[in-house]
Amino acid sequence: MSADIHVAAMTPVFPGSVDAAGQLATLGIMGGGQLGRMFVHAAQRLGYFTAVLEPDAQSPAGQVSHYHIQTDYNDPAGLAQLAQLCQAITTEFENVPAQALQTLALTRPVAPGAAVVGIAQNRIEEKAHFTACADVSGVSCAPYAVIETLAHLQAVQDERADLLPGILKTARMGYDGKGQVRVKTAVELAAAWAELGSVACVLEKMLPLTAECSVLVARGWDGRVVSFAPQRNVHVDGILAVTHAYEGNMLSALANSARDAAVSIAHHLGYVGVLCVEFFVVDDGSEHGGLVVNEMAPRPHNSGHYTLDACDVSQFDLQVHAMAGLPLPPPRQHSPAIMLNLLGEVWFDADGQLQEPDWYSVLSLPETHLHLYGKLRARPGRKMGHLTITGPDIASVKTVARRAAGLLGLPGLEAI
Ligand code: ATP
Ligand code: MG
Numbered sequence: 001m002s003a004d005i006h007v008a009a010m011t012p013v014f015p016g017s018v019d020a021a022g023q024l025a026t027l028g029i030m031g032g033g034q035l036g037r038m039f040v041h042a043a044q045r046l047g048y049f050t051a052v053l054e055p056d057a058q059s060p061a062g063q064v065s066h067y068h069i070q071t072d073y074n075d076p077a078g079l080a081q082l083a084q085l086c087q088a089i090t091t092e093f094e095n096v097p098a099q100a101l102q103t104l105a106l107t108r109p110v111a112p113g114a115a116v117v118g119i120a121q122n123r124i125e126e127k128a129h130f131t132a133c134a135d136v137s138g139v140s141c142a143p144y145a146v147i148e149t150l151a152h153l154q155a156v157q158d159e160r161a162d163l164l165p166g167i168l169k170t171a172r173m174g175y176d177g178k179g180q181v182r183v184k185t186a187v188e189l190a191a192a193w194a195e196l197g198s199v200a201c202v203l204e205k206m207l208p209l210t211a212e213c214s215v216l217v218a219r220g221w222d223g224r225v226v227s228f229a230p231q232r233n234v235h236v237d238g239i240l241a242v243t244h245a246y247e248g249n250m251l252s253a254l255a256n257s258a259r260d261a262a263v264s265i266a267h268h269l270g271y272v273g274v275l276c277v278e279f280f281v282v283d284d285g286s287e288h289g290g291l292v293v294n295e296m297a298p299r300p301h302n303s304g305h306y307t308l309d310a311c312d313v314s315q316f317d318l319q320v321h322a323m324a325g326l327p328l329p330p331p332r333q334h335s336p337a338i339m340l341n342l343l344g345e346v347w348f349d350a351d352g353q354l355q356e357p358d359w360y361s362v363l364s365l366p367e368t369h370l371h372l373y374g375k376l377r378a379r380p381g382r383k384m385g386h387l388t389i390t391g392p393d394i395a396s397v398k399t400v401a402r403r404a405a406g407l408l409g410l411p412g413l414e415a416i
Pocket of ligand 1: 142169175178205208235
């Protein structure tokens with residue numbers, strides 16, 4: 001697909017419209033996690049009914065949606081019910097079976113479509129896509145090799161020693177640093193591939209990162225695009241810990257290149273919906289470092305949660321607008337912001353006993369916006385919620401963020 005092929009404009013699904021059967025316009029989503037929950041909130045605020053397809057009885061999005069269809073993602077009856085209830089359908093996570101999206105697309109507009117979600121589900125295809133549009137986007141991915149056979153392993157040893165030390169990543173189902181092993185030698189690589197079950201993988205060269213950032217883009221059925229300024233992200237143990245969203249969070253030349261690259265990647269895919277593209281800033285010997293594209297998520301992203309409190313239009317608002325064929329308003333950030341992820345650790349004290357976080361103190365700090373996802377049980381590493389700090393200026397946002405992080409024992413803010 002190329003930039004000049006636009007999907008035909010769909011007939012908008014207007015909020016509040018009532019069909020012949022007396023049913024209010026309903027938007028559907030595959031998956032019931034926190035991203036689905038925040039999508040539901042945004043859709044309902046506009047006046048839509050919502051339907052969530054999610055196998056778990058208790059889910060963040062299922063709790064708040066008008067309809068919860070509790071079936072597997074590829075259950076024909078569940079999919080038929082979702083299509084029957086909804087005028088347009090989206091997804092909240094990339095590992096929903098692409099086949100299910102294809103089935104839904106037979107009768108309903110589905111955005112993003114099965115083909116692009118399929119690309120984002122597979123690092124091999126994703127990297128091939130990034131490589132295919134590197135000339136237009138101006139940004140390449142990290143040097144890598146596909147590892148699917150013993151012969152591929154041998155080939156790395158013989159011809160691609162430049163990829164070591166590297167990170168072996170499973171092609172499918174990786175998230176929050178799972179399905180990844182860091183390897184220094186060919187022997188370690190062979191052991192890591194066996195440890196990952198000898199499934200299809202990519203071996204990526206370990207790059208000297210100086211920073212990480214991401215860009216959120218929304219593209220409509222008519223090919224129009226709006227985007228947010230890049231966020232700078234800090235990961236701890238492979239999981240996003242902190243997002244810095246304010247003017248000067250990174251060098252403006254790099255920020256502009258990242259934004260342009262993300263937009264051209266979305267165009268090149270013929271994408272419809274909200275897309276997040278993650279980038280590395282690497283020390284390439286140049287004065288300011290270079291940009292490398294890491295991966296993309298075919299949906300709103302954890303690094304865009306600050307948009308709920310710091311922008312006039314959030315990433316979830318844009319997801320709703322894009323899928324429903326409504327105009328895409330260019331978002332405006334009205335406050336600098338820092339987002340702190342709240343993982344399950346916050347609910348445990350130093351002795352491993354469950355504790356209630358000190359919300360009273362946290363919420364006594366100015367401009368702290370707490371979002372909890374309705375998960376009943378905290379587990380280490382589990383995303384339970386996030387806290388966004390906004391403020392009149394960057395210095396006060398940083399000060400409050402440090403104090404909130406201190407109260408909750410959160411990592412990742414040491415550098416500011
Ligand atoms: P998520 O889906 O949660 O963003 P993931 O499990 O898909 O994460 P990646 O984004 O590929 O994993 O990697 C997780 C983190 O590991 C990155 O944010 C980065 O900090 C580090 N990392 C990944 N690849 C490289 C690399 N080639 N060089 C250096 N660091 C890397
Ligand atoms: Mg990532």
